[in-house]
Amino acid sequence: MKEEIRLMKGNEAIAHAAIRYGCDGYFGYPITPQSEVLETLEELMPWETTGMVVLQAESEVAAINMVYGGAATGKCVMTSSSSPGVSLKQEGISYIAAASLPALILNVMRGGPGLGTIQPSQADYFQATKGGGHGDYHLIVLAPSTVQEMVDFVGLGFDLMFKYTNPVMILADGIVGQMMEKVQLPEQRPRRTEEEIRKQCPWAADGRKDGRKRNVITSLELESSKMEVINHQLQARYREIEKNETRWEEIGVEDADYLIVAFGTIARISDKARELAAEEGIKVGIVRPITLWPFPTEAVNKAARGKKGVLVVELNAGQMIEDVRLAVHDNLPVEHFGRLGGIIPSPEEVVTALKEKIINK
């Protein structure tokens, strides 16, 4: 049976999607602009239907460590927060990455630094894609631009985190968390049975029920030669992910003279800017990275070829632009436009920036 189309906020959609995709446990702590995730889960009471655990922890640090523990037993677990709360989770995220465990973390970004503002932002790009926590690790980072993608990326995130036993982050901005759009939810995916979990996660610390060898999950290895091996294994996995999982969307790139690179909802504001520019005879194409890590380096490189300039539009002071500059080898101008502290640029502002920084330069 086809699911009916509903109107939902991005945050509500995340909660519905978590249940539908067979999540075993959500551990969170409220913070604007993503509190509706926890609220919606509490309202839907999935513990009475699918048996999913929903728990408001005493803090963000506790929540991420509950995720660490749940993931270690092979369960499908997740947490969500917004920028300041995600900073608190970074130690746990580094441990989960080091221990090669599956976990989904949602960050609905708000303006920082510090406690900042509750308005939308994309200023956690560096934190999400370059580390955040300590050590050489990567998260798979998915950037949704529609409420439907909020739903879809929960499913995709669960699949990827188990496929690579690696944490996945959905990096959303406050806009897509707070706005309502049409969504179609997936059919209910049943939660995995204990047997299915044992089969999918032979590494899980689930009680040695079948007399198997002891599974030890730790991020500690004091012998450097062994720690180097672990690091090489992680790096090999990251190369594999780069090869298989890089995702992006292109709009009107082929006939364009100029290129805009933007992610999340800002890519949609830029798409409107593209429409406005076209009315003035300016041809703009858009590349929207969907995975921020792995970054679609080759796609951006190809799309930029033959163009007169590239504008990177972000809700920050210039973060993704570093990856765009690495991708564009030619002698092309690559400029940045962004608003800070929770201000959302209008499509007109993006067109003006394109003219001032690239076209009339």
Next chain:
Amino acid sequence: MKEEIIIAGFGGQGVLSMGKILAYSGLMDDKEVTWMPSYGPEQRGGTANVTVILSDSKISSPVLDRYDIVVALNQQSLDKFAPKVKPGGTLIFDTNGIHNRPTREDIKIYPIDAMEATLEIGNSKAYNMVVMGALLKAMQYKLPMENVIKGLKKSLPERHHKLIPLNEKAIEKGASLL
């Protein structure tokens, strides 16, 4: 069809829920829909606004700087958004507490006394649906009433469905103001 609409006023006037009902009506009419609130520390007494886009095709930006229709329910909102109506577009405003009226001649302007009309109905909570009635008429019922009623039913919790006749009455009253 594509209508880019902003509804702006005081928090507590029912701006966000009016936007929600409009969005649900669009959903019932098979339109693409976005509903983007100015979420923030706005509360009763502060300012609140919501951008609603209804379209036959995929919607790009949920955030806009120019609108086909602006509904302004206080002076601040009128000052801020009247200049942002597209030429040929529509501006609806509640005349209550307005001392500076808009002077643009390139747009359609509908001043309404929605507060007075609401008092005539006798339920102050129906204020936003009076405004909604004016908006729907200004849109020349591009959203058919039957789908608006369906939208109302969708967006109101079941326990409030008994209020639907009142809301319908308010919408009719609002439409009669234009």
